[in-house]
Amino acid sequence: MEHAVRAQDGSVSGRRERRQERGARTVYEWSALTSAAAFAVVGHLEVLLRNALDRCLREHFREEHTGIPWFLLPTPGGEHVAEAVAAVRGRLREQRKESRHQIVAGLSFGFWSGLLGPKYEELWRDCLHRAFPHSSGRRKQVAVAVERVRVFRNRLAHHDSTINVDIPFEIRQIIELARYIDADAAMWLERCGNVMEVYAERPVTVADTVVVPAKNAWTLYESARAYVCQAGRAFRPVERIAFYADREIKPDVPAVLHRRDNVAWTPEEVERLRASDDRFDRKVAGVIEASREVWVEGRYQVFLLTRPGDPAHRRLGAALPHEGSGRGSAFVRRQRYVSLHVLEVATTTADLCGR
Structure with a gap:
């Protein structure tokens, strides 16, 4: 009996510690898989969002007629656009990949979220509202929805644990935002990916x-x-x-x-x-x-x-x-x-x- 309780390899205490380590590893692996699956959904939403905003801005600034990308023109609201674009262009120029498509793709989620802020109210009224034809038409409603997704995205990107995150609720928020832009895209987003299947495998029983x-x-x-x-x-x-x-x-x-x-x-x-x-x-x-x-x-x-x-x-x-x-x-x-x-x-x- 004395040997059974000693903290040695093969002892009761040692086996308990190894079970705890395996349990912690299982939770970590589940969290990582859940984050990856959720991040894929966020990624699809980000592409949908930036394409919708880019399209509206292209049309508003008559890019096809002028031949000048909208992001190289003065934008009502401040220097946010010029500074962000300059940073992306500088990075791409070093890689010899500077093109219109790469510049738009290189702008961060925070950039697109920022375009929906209060200082861009004029731009919202002029054109950005058309990117969200199924919303209420109020900038603040859309801005809040986009900001919530941005915060969730950053949490996933920084590898925070998802054990205490209401993943189903966050995914519904993403789908709702997608629905503001395109109902068919939102339906596709609901069907694609396996985030809910991964989430269902949660290894820890928590207070419900x-x-x-x-x-x-x-x-x-x-x-x-x-x-x-x-x-x-x-x-x-x-x-x-x-x-x-x-x-x-x-x-x-x-x-x-x-x-x-x-x-x-x-x-x-x-x-x-x-x-x-x-x-x-x-x-x-x-x-x-x-x-x-x-x-x-x-x-x-x-x-x-x-x-x-x-x-x-x-x-x-x-x-x-x-x-x-x-x-x-x-x-x-x-x-x-x-x-x-x-x-x-x-x-x-x-x-x-x-x-």
Whole structure:
């Protein structure tokens, strides 16, 4: 027995360490494969985006008639274009590869994202809006969508771990942006690649439910079957939301049906969404109307959730009381992650601590 517990090669401790190393390597390999698969989708989107913007700029500056590429002409909005183009041309000139096609291809995702910024409002009105015929036509909506993809792209490019990234949500954001440009291209993008197949092989079981503080959120869920929070707020990949209010976790644990970020909380947006053929658009419109007294005009993130009776909906046997007391003793202040299984077997929030 004494030899069995010694930290030697072949010992119990040694075998445990090797299992941990294999487990860590498995997670790393999965993350790398997922990043590579997702990066391919982002790459397709980047080509689609730059081609659409390049086409609009070519037409606007009458390039075929003048023979001068648009990126060599003064561009309303500042020196961003000239500086970026000069850097690309210098690099290509050293490689003896300087051509119009190579210059456009060499401009970064950040360059194209920058063209949609507020200082290029005039350029947006003159021509860039035509690159996104299926969007609302508002520059800010498109700029926010492109910026989100840019941030995701950079995370993948810098080899950040994807273990806590909601890959399905990020891919949906990419497809939505592609749909602004070309519906057929978006459909193709949905079918190509294997990012979701790779993601499904996730080797680590993680908490699938986020518990949120719900002083007002619980009332909104009961009336509109949704959760609303600040735009841009980050969440791990989750399947469900649980609500903590009145010093207890409520028994209903709805599944997430749809998630949408940066939604404008305005009467105009309600009217636009109400007229949409998309059922989620119409549901988001209902959420805005139901929550206007709590959430003032601005931009927010919306989770559409299941209602009791839905096959995906779960309900605990009883609410889980929180027995802590005093200042700072709340079970959750911003968000907390747990598994549905633990929620189902717990009797109080104390059973969730450390799990």
